[in-house]
Amino acid sequence: MSHKSWRDALAAYASPATLALLLLGFAAGLPYMLVFSTLSVWLREAGIARETIGYASLIGLAYAFKWMWAPLLDQWRLPLLGRLGRRRSWLLLSQVLVALGLAGMALCDPQNSLPWLIALAVLVAFASATQDIAVDAYRLEIAEGTRQAALAASYMAGYRVSALLATAGALYFADWFGSTSGLYKASAWGSTYLVFALLMLPGLTTTLLMREPAVPQQTQQEAARFSFNHQMLSILVLIVLMVSVPATFTQLYSSDILLVLQGRMGVVELIGEDRAFLRFLLYLILTTLCLSAMGRRSLAPVLTPISDFIQRYRWQALLLLGLIATYRLSDTVLGVMANVFYIDQGFSKEQIASVSKLFGLIMTLLGAGFGGLLIVRFGILPILFIGGVASAATNLLFLMLTSMGANLEMLVVTISCDNFSSGLATSAFVAYLSSLTSLKFSATQYALLSSIMLLLPRLIGGYSGVLVEKHGYGEFFLFTALLGVPTLLLILWQSRQQPLAPEPSEDGDAVTERT
Secondary structure, three states, X not given: OOOOOHHHHHHOOOOHHHHHHHXXXXXXHHXXXXXXXXXXXXXXXXXXXXXXXXXXXXXXXXXXOHHHOHHHHHHOOOOOHHHHOHHHHXXXXXXXXXXXXHHHHHOOOHHHHHHHHHHHHHHHHHHXXXXXXXXXXXXXXXXXXXXXXXXXHHHHHHHHHXXXXXXXXXXXXXXXXXXXXXXXXXXHHHHHHHHHHHOOHHHHHHHHHOOXXXXXXXXXXXXXXXXXXXXXXXXXXXXXXXHHHHHHHHHHHHOOHHHHHOOOOOHHHHHXXXXXXXXXXXXXXXXXXHHHHHHHHHOHHHHHHHHHHHHHHOOHHHHHHHHHHHOOHHHHHHHXXXXXXXXXXXXXXXXXXXXXXXXXXXXXXXXXXXXXXXXHHHOHHHHHHHHXXXXXXXXXXXXXXXXXXXXXXXHHHHHHHHHHXXXXXXXXXXXXXXXXXXXXXXXXXXXXXXXXXXXXXHHHHOOHHHHHHHHHHHHHHHHHHHOOHHHHHHHHHHHOOOOOOOOOOOOOOOOOOOO
């Protein structure tokens, strides 16, 4: 592979697409934080119970399962708005819904109209997740693989700035408008959310002014193989299955079926008195109906992008998915316990906020920008390997910090290196994921791959507190560093293979190359 000059690398940041991704990243970061951490503060200041606030956090499931309706963005053109193009039309719709949803939340007081506030927050979350899908698809289609890191760095910069504004900035606005921890004022929070609804205007303007990606019409037509009703049926089937399958096992576990097997209870008594067993039967019937009556063909709009990925990479697909699932293990698992570690070490909240949040944000953006330059200059895989090494190695700095107490200088060094390496690794990883997707299913495949990226780290991260309690911080940080080794081996394996080019389809047409 021929390397490009540093001038070419810097030119990757001078394109109109880079500015567009910066503003789209800003629009994406606002709603995500406003329906999570900031909304929780608003609800608690209004006197809402912690249990209710905890249930409200389930709004985040919209982001976890956004891949389920991602096929709609690949395969269905919106009426009227469709004149803007496949990507811009969905972007415009989602951004308008986010702005209207935030404005609607501004009119609600959780003390009097909590259900309406939560309903509007759900609308914002689904619209925001749809915006994320559309932005990722737009980024994938607007530039070739080596420029994806620069676009991702620009997107990350806008996203992180708006996320900081939507958290710390929102709390400042609410306080400035008159709502404090000692004196709750609904109108102050309403004014705050109205301000953020207006801050969606730069993103809306960007969507209207930027150009639609030049994806050949044939590629779009190949993706749009299913009717709208068929696609909606597929999404409904998946939603029902994802609820009914785990609920089936949960209700069976909660029932008294074991007593029947032991002969201590009759079947008639079980059916007549055990509500958990009745719910088990209901979910079992629902699951069976979805699988048998609707069948594989109903799931085709979602399964087709998956089968396309497997057909293109064949036996390598499993190893590629292994690389994707493990690349962010080291820093993600450590990140779950990072703030707890800072407090246990004796650092004050002010020190954590200034060093970890503000200074850490700057280092993350610098790392992301530098990663984008390196990838244009040297290619994706070498920087992907460097990012993996750095992400794992910087965890050893936390190991050193465990024996130094509340050493502020070491905290600055640790967070600087950790966030810089995280930003660099993220740029490389986004470029890598982008290189694996097909333009025919760019929205769906990227949503799926990015979900796989977070699945294993989140599962292992859930046990991070148990590991710390049992083994201490020192062994925990060493363990997280070692989690990076399998990924490095997989990257080395791939570097020895032939470049992963999309394989021709059966009719002889290769997957369209990005322009």
